[in-house]
Amino acid sequence: MGVLFYNPAMAFTLRSYEPHDFAALHKLDQACFPAGISYSKTTLRYFLTLASADCVVAVEGIHVAGFVLSEENPPLAHIITLDVDERQRRNGVGTALLQRLESNLSARGVRSVLLETAIDNEAAVAFWQRHGYRIEATLKRYYLGRLDAYEMRKLLLPPASKTDKRPGEKN
Numbered sequence: 473m474g475v476l477f478y479n480p481a482m483a484f485t486l487r488s489y490e491p492h493d494f495a496a497l498h499k500l501d502q503a504c505f506p507a508g509i510s511y512s513k514t515t516l517r518y519f520l521t522l523a524s525a526d527c528v529v530a531v532e533g534i535h536v537a538g539f540v541l542s543e544e545n546p547p548l549a550h551i552i553t554l555d556v557d558e559r560q561r562r563n564g565v566g567t568a569l570l571q572r573l574e575s576n577l578s579a580r581g582v583r584s585v586l587l588e589t590a591i592d593n594e595a596a597v598a599f600w601q602r603h604g605y606r607i608e609a610t611l612k613r614y615y616l617g618r619l620d621a622y623e624m625r626k627l628l629l630p631p632a633s634k635t636d637k638r639p640g641e642k643n
């Protein structure tokens with residue numbers, strides 16, 4: 473069951489990936505990244521079918537507005553991609569997807585999340601930094617043998633335990 477998010481511009485639901493989403497996710501990834509950086513159907517299907525994969529999808533009605541895909545080996549996880557439909561950017565979809573993914577990962581013992589992003593992808597670098605990801609290294613010629621990438625990392629806190637109490641808090 474999904475959770476509905478409202479903002480003045482759009483309402484969307486987050487849910488787990490379902491196999492019938494595949495064509496829409498592939499189309500969105502092709503639209504989000506240049507040829508050679510976007511994933512082929514074979515590669516995208518490979519990642520989605522990993523036992524260690526998590527994929528959260530944002531849907532507006534029947535339309536896929538975005539998705540985030542990761543793989544994990546707790547305490548480490550790697551974000552494979554985060555894609556938001558160009559028409560629906562700056563509406564909090566990427567943020568909602570990332571927060572849900574981080575919450576899922578944290579609950580499964582992930583404490584460190586790594587990703588790569590092209591250094592000329594200013595929107596993405598700003599987005600990741602806004603969400604606490606820090607540049608750890610520059611990977612020379614990481615994409616297409618010529619485009620540099622930043623390796624970025626965020627450390628996740630363990631989920632708050634139900635028994636954790638703030639000072640003065642009763643039950």
Ligand SMILES: CC(C)(COP(=O)(O)OP(=O)(O)OC[C@H]1O[C@@H](n2cnc3c(N)ncnc32)[C@H](O)[C@@H]1OP(=O)(O)O)[C@@H](O)C(=O)NCCC(=O)NCCS
Pocket residue numbers: 504505552553554555556557560561562563564565566567568588589593594595596598599600602
């Ligand atoms: C990066 C991306 C996922 C952001 O998704 P989004 O839904 O637009 O992000 P949000 O609306 O949640 O933005 C949250 C914050 O990130 C930052 N941000 C997002 N896009 C930005 C941009 N174009 N320029 C500067 N800052 C930006 C802002 O701080 C923004 O907060 P604000 O809107 O209150 O200023 C989206 O631009 C995208 O899909 N890009 C193409 C694919 C890609 O590059 N993916 C990431 C690399 S794997």
